[in-house]
Amino acid sequence: MNIPEIINAQKAFFKTQQTKNVAYRLQLLKALKAEIIANEDAIYTALNNDFKKPKFESFLSEYGLVISALNLSIKNLKKWAKPQRVKASILMFSSKDYIYNEPYGTVLVIGPWNYPFLLALEPLIMAIAAGNTVILKPSELTINTSNLIEKIITKVFPETVVKTIQGGVDTSTELLAQRWDYIFFTGSVPVGKIVAKAAAKHLTPVTLELGGKSPCIIDQTVNLKLTAKRIVWGKFLNGGQTCVAADYVIVHKAIKNDFVEALITEIKNAYGENVEFSEDFPRIINEKNTKRLANMLNGANILYGGNVAINKCYVSPTLVAVNDMNTPLMKEEIFGPILPILTYETETDIENIIWHYEKPLAFYIFSNNKTFVENTLAKFEFGGGVVNDLLIHLANHKLPFGGVGHSGIGAYHGKHGFDTFTHKKAIVKRGNWIDPPVRYAPYSSKKFKLLKTMFKWFG
Numbered sequence: 001m002n003i004p005e006i007i008n009a010q011k012a013f014f015k016t017q018q019t020k021n022v023a024y025r026l027q028l029l030k031a032l033k034a035e036i037i038a039n040e041d042a043i044y045t046a047l048n049n050d051f052k053k054p055k056f057e058s059f060l061s062e063y064g065l066v067i068s069a070l071n072l073s074i075k076n077l078k079k080w081a082k083p084q085r086v087k088a089s090i091l092m093f094s095s096k097d098y099i100y101n102e103p104y105g106t107v108l109v110i111g112p113w114n115y116p117f118l119l120a121l122e123p124l125i126m127a128i129a130a131g132n133t134v135i136l137k138p139s140e141l142t143i144n145t146s147n148l149i150e151k152i153i154t155k156v157f158p159e160t161v162v163k164t165i166q167g168g169v170d171t172s173t174e175l176l177a178q179r180w181d182y183i184f185f186t187g188s189v190p191v192g193k194i195v196a197k198a199a200a201k202h203l204t205p206v207t208l209e210l211g212g213k214s215p216c217i218i219d220q221t222v223n224l225k226l227t228a229k230r231i232v233w234g235k236f237l238n239g240g241q242t243c244v245a246a247d248y249v250i251v252h253k254a255i256k257n258d259f260v261e262a263l264i265t266e267i268k269n270a271y272g273e274n275v276e277f278s279e280d281f282p283r284i285i286n287e288k289n290t291k292r293l294a295n296m297l298n299g300a301n302i303l304y305g306g307n308v309a310i311n312k313c314y315v316s317p318t319l320v321a322v323n324d325m326n327t328p329l330m331k332e333e334i335f336g337p338i339l340p341i342l343t344y345e346t347e348t349d350i351e352n353i354i355w356h357y358e359k360p361l362a363f364y365i366f367s368n369n370k371t372f373v374e375n376t377l378a379k380f381e382f383g384g385g386v387v388n389d390l391l392i393h394l395a396n397h398k399l400p401f402g403g404v405g406h407s408g409i410g411a412y413h414g415k416h417g418f419d420t421f422t423h424k425k426a427i428v429k430r431g432n433w434i435d436p437p438v439r440y441a442p443y444s445s446k447k448f449k450l451l452k453t454m455f456k457w458f459g
Contacts, residue, residue: 006163007178010106010133013160019103019131022081026074028128031156033070036063036121039152043117046144050116051313052283057238062118069122072397072414073129080129080418083427089458094431102423103131104205105181110172110195112186113139113285114241114335119209120149123184124162126417132182133161137175140168141285180204182421186243188333189358189406196409207410207420209243210403211333214362215354216246216390217344217376220255221368227388228262231339231366232270234390236317239282240337244362244384244391247333248322248340250353256343260319263339264304267317275316276307283313284336290315293336296328303341325356347376354380359405364390383407 018024036043043063047053081101088097107127111120120138127134136153138146150164157163165171176183176198185195186209199206218227235246251259271278284290293315294308305318315337320329322340329340344350354360363385367373373387383403384393393399394413402411412420438447438454 003165003174003178006135006159006165007106007180009160010135010163013158014103014105014133019128019133019161022078025081025129025131026077028157028161029070029074029077029125032125032128032152033067033074035152035156036066036070039148042148043145046148047117047142049144050142051239051241051285053238054280054282056280057282058117061238062115065118066121066125068397069125069414069417073125073418076415077129077418080415081131088428092428092430093436094434096429096431098427098429100425100427101130101418102425104421104423105132106135107132107182107184107421108135108137108175108178108180110137110175110183110185110187111139112243113141114238114243116142116145117149119186120146122417123186123207123412123421126412127182127184127421128162129418130421132421134163135175136162136164137172138164138166140166140171182206184412184420185209192408207402207412208408209401209410209412210361210406210408211243211335212360212403212407213247213330213333213357214244214360214364214382216249216364217350217366218249218251218255218259219365219367219369219372220252222255222366222388224255224258224262225266227366228259228266229269230389232263232266232317234364235339236267236270236281236337237391239284239315240317241282241285241335242391243335244394245335246339246362246364246390247360248330248342250342250344250350253343253345256341260303260341263319267304271317275305276309276312276314281317284315285313287311287313289313289336293334293338296334296336296338298328300327300329305337325353350376351379359383359403359407361403361407362386362391362393381405383411 044055044058047058084099086097088095109123116139124134124136138149146166153162153164179202183199183204183206189210192208192210271281275281287310290310290313297306301321303319303321305316307316318338320340322342359381361383363382365373365376366388381404386393397414400411400416401413402408438450
């Protein structure tokens with residue numbers, strides 16, 4: 001069956017109305033949960049085989065979050081899907097007004113390679129919870145995880161509800177050429193632009209979860225040891241291949257040297273003197289990306305690390321002093337275990353650095369100065385942020401996760417994910433027991449005066 005035939009089959013099944021049945025959706029979600037639990041160890045193995053991701057990180061940042069998303073959806077789906085009554089306008093007396101939660105139809109979900117299980121499955125879960133049919137395109141770079149995802153999906157879902165389609169750029173291009181009811185893409189900004197262009201041809205709504213250069217500001221009021229420990233964890237988790245990792249830090253000039261020493265100490269505490277032999281430090285996804293990171297380090301002022309083994313897809317945790325925002329490290333998102341360190345003395349310095357780049361996906365500030373924190377959070381635009389830590393805003397399903405500007409369009413997580421894949425349909429149920437004559441012709445000055453009064457008091 002070719003791609004257009006698969007899509008047409010899903011569209012035909014969607015028209016049967018079966019996916020709009022909440023009980024059917026719950027049945028699918030429960031079956032998916034059971035199959036994922038049955039494959040827990042296989043998931044850890046696949047992720048380790050793809051880029052030596054440790055079991056602890058695989059649970060923390062992938063498996064555990066997927067199970068949490070399933071639990072949340074199963075527990076709350078009946079409430080989420082129920083029509084919501086809203087207060088009616090007195091101008092349309094008498095009526096009862098509602099918002100109906102309607103699935104879009106057949107959606108395309110394209111997953112990335114950096115969190116290949118989580119970022120393929122979580123959007124899928126929310127799309128199914130909302131009542132859609134789904135074509136899932138996992139990353140071709142994490143073949144072990146993608147094969148396992150396909151195996152799980154095939155066992156749980158009929159192809160008319162969910163179908164996994166694997167392949168490279170040619171497959172993605174063919175998928176994007178089709179007409180969809182919704183597209184959900186996670187990946188880089190350049191590819192996000194390609195997705196947006198393809199979607200625009202058919203006026204298809206999209207969610208784009210992208211990235212960018214996410215800053216981390218550190219002022220003089222911080223506890224350096226604790227700050228360094230949290231930054232080392234958040235920056236080097238997943239080998240630095242995290243869209244919301246701190247892409248660079250801006251540290252006050254007066255504490256830069258002490259901060260660098262604290263970072264080095266915490267890197268050694270986490271991964272040992274020789275990080276290459278640590279089982280807790282993942283590898284870069286492939287040789288191509290390893291070479292890309294190695295090229296970024298050419299001519300760099302390396303303060304620590306800088307060890308690269310391209311044939312092993314290894315780049316060590318690396319600290320680099322940066323004085324020029326036009327160096328290769330600062331021209332694009334790094335997406336690896338390299339941390340540029342810039343300094344500031346005034347808030348104007350911070351502005352000049354951050355406003356040099358597009359609006360970031362994430363924003364971090366370490367400070368005990370509440371005024372400085374609040375002013376900084378209000379000043380800059382970004383997707384989401386954390387004060388005195390990294391990454392943890394992703395952990396609360398009540399917070400929307402998404403970018404702004406070049407870092408993305410739309411948001412998801414928890415109920416926000418259900419809403420992303422749901423069209424909010426406005427419904428007014430008008431009563432027949434009374435029918436005020438003011439709106440009907442023939443019009444008169446008396447009616448016009450009454451109309452203006454109604455808008456003044458009730459509009």
